[in-house]
Amino acid sequence: MTPDAAQGKAPLTLQPELLAALKKVAATEHLLVAMDFDGTISPLVDHAADARPLPRSAAAFAALAALPRTTTALISGRALDSLRAVASPPPETLLIGSHGAEAWLGPGSSELTLDPDQLTLLADVRRTLEEIVEQAPGTLLEDKPAGVVLHTRLAADDVAEDAVAAARAALQDRPDVYLKNGNRVLETSVVHASKGEGMAFLRQATDATAVVFAGDDTTDEDALGRLYPGDVGVKVGLDFTQAQFRVEAPVHIAELLETLLRERTLAVGEAP
Numbered sequence: 001m002t003p004d005a006a007q008g009k010a011p012l013t014l015q016p017e018l019l020a021a022l023k024k025v026a027a028t029e030h031l032l033v034a035m036d037f038d039g040t041i042s043p044l045v046d047h048a049a050d051a052r053p054l055p056r057s058a059a060a061f062a063a064l065a066a067l068p069r070t071t072t073a074l075i076s077g078r079a080l081d082s083l084r085a086v087a088s089p090p091p092e093t094l095l096i097g098s099h100g101a102e103a104w105l106g107p108g109s110s111e112l113t114l115d116p117d118q119l120t121l122l123a124d125v126r127r128t129l130e131e132i133v134e135q136a137p138g139t140l141l142e143d144k145p146a147g148v149v150l151h152t153r154l155a156a157d158d159v160a161e162d163a164v165a166a167a168r169a170a171l172q173d174r175p176d177v178y179l180k181n182g183n184r185v186l187e188t189s190v191v192h193a194s195k196g197e198g199m200a201f202l203r204q205a206t207d208a209t210a211v212v213f214a215g216d217d218t219t220d221e222d223a224l225g226r227l228y229p230g231d232v233g234v235k236v237g238l239d240f241t242q243a244q245f246r247v248e249a250p251v252h253i254a255e256l257l258e259t260l261l262r263e264r265t266l267a268v269g270e271a272p
Contacts, residue, residue, distance in 0.1 A: 014255055018245045021232045022256065025210045026263035032208035033064050033260065034073040034199065034223070035253070036215035037087050039183065040236050043250050046153055048078070048142065051086045054250055058088075060257035065090040068268045071206045075198050075213070075223055077182060079144040080104055094202060099180065099219055100193035101146045105205055112145045118190045122147065125177060125188050128170050136163035147189035160184065183217050196222030212260060214253055
């Protein structure tokens with residue numbers, strides 16, 4: 001019987017190379033543990049408001065946040081208010097929302113403010129998308145501080161494809177309108193931002209000496225592309241990625257966070 005089985009735990013399923021990388025990065029001076037939320041800490045769901053972190057992931061993430069010389073962060077496409085509502089992050093956790101357009105580093109953090117031209121442009125983008133949604137059953141819109149999201153998860157595949165194509169045709173040549181494809185969504189924004197910029201901002205703000213980041217979506221590739229040698233990047237799912245490592249599903253992120261917690265606890269000298 002394995003030690004994990006003897007303690008009533010599921011046996012480890014992470015690849016040995018990933019386990020070795022987690023052990024190595026856990027020994028860094030100041031560790032930044034940054035996670036995407038939807039599809040990573042939380043399974044994907046049809047309705048965004050129903051998303052919740054897996055209990056094991058939430059527990060390990062909160063415990064990491066409490067360790068010395070360890071900073072946790074969520075980097076999400078969600079607006080910050082939406083992210084807080086579904087993730088219930090530990091109070092110490094830093095937040096990047098709206099694909100990098102919003103940032104919260106603690107009390108006193110400034111809110112995103114659009115100028116009059118951006119507000120006018122955002123209203124025009126929404127009107128354009130409203131016309132498309134009216135003709136595309138199963139699609140819907142989500143408002144964010146700097147953009148509007150076209151959701152197609154509940155639409156038939158052909159309807160979803162046509163809706164996204166129509167939105168792109170209408171908006172892709174508009175100055176100062178930025179488009180991003182995601183998992184059954186098309187993100188629009190009047191602010192140029194990315195999860196990669198969010199990652200770079202967090203590294204600078206925390207003086208992290210190494211980073212662990214995991215994400216599942218196309219937009220997470222921007223953050224994965226900003227990792228340094230010695231960092232650990234993990235892709236959730238089977239899509240193309242530039243990450244060094246891959247896991248199949250959010251349940252494996254729970255295992256990753258528990259492993260990282262165990263190794264980091266040993267490295268900083270905290271009692272288990």
